[in-house]
Amino acid sequence: MARPTMEDVAARAGVSRALVSLVMRNSPKVSPQRRAAVLRAAEELGYSPHAMARSLASRTSNVLGVMVSDLHNPYFAEIVDGLDTVARSEGFELIINTGGRSPARERRAVAGLLSFRPAGLVLLGPVVAAADIAAAASKTPVALVARASNLSTVDTVNDDGNAGAQLAVDHLVALGHTRIAHFDGGRGSQSALRKRGYLAAMRRHCLEPLVLPSEYTDVAGAKAVGKLLERGHPIPTAIVAANDYNAVGAISALNEAGVRVPQDISVIGYDNTSLAALAHVGLTTIDQPRREMGRLAAEALLRRARDPRAEPVRHLLQPSLVVRSTTGTPLQAR
Incomplete structure (x- = not known):
């Protein structure tokens, strides 16, 4: 019919x-x-x-577009919760697309969202080029979460990844660890900032850094563990993982190799997603206030939608350490 x-x-x-x-x-x-x-x-x-037809006819929109870098990562789902709370309270609906952590796919995803003539776009952890973000911002208000920008037409909400990574290293050093590896997040948004914080903390503690290339995925975490074990002894006694998803993949690979967590090696993640809090995971991690970040991004976007000439919002939230069961005292310190 x-x-x-x-x-x-x-x-x-x-x-x-x-x-x-x-x-x-x-x-x-x-x-x-x-x-x-x-x-x-x-x-x-x-x-x-039909939201699209209505917006085309009236030249107004009650739709906000959301581009999610990776649908597999629960971190983004929790940010969307915060976005949705504000959007619904203001009479807006969300349309969600994904970029699959690929710049090319993200460009297509943003173009698809723009075709709905949204009142604004929120880009979550985008890896697309800055020029593409600027182009989108010339068509509709844009807010970025987990990505910095100097564009005066774009609002941003971030946590201090440098400080968060240093919190992770400081925690491990306080437990007695001196051989601490970092699995970086590859091209992922905020990866460079977290790596910078890890390196700064290792220098501050006069420790030798070890960075293994990785990505913000469980598969990449498992692969990085394989590379780590191939290096032979002495292996690190602790890992600062790129994010929670990466950490869970690392823990799974360590268990399969007969390396106990945290008895033989400690693992700490980043984001404090719902995955980290599961009782059988119990991941020590760095907390970002995900729902708060979503709320702040939605509020900034709607403010710019009402006043396109508004000064850019630059929220920088401070992370915190959440200690659970995947970190402990290294064997040699017991």
């Missing part, structure tokens, strides 16, 4: 198409009786307004 139209609803309710349009836009100019008749007709027909 063809999708029911506004004309169909108007005919069923015995009113004009213009009045149906007013009801769908929640206009106060409609009497309660007529509003009820239109809503009843719409329900009977299974009609719902």
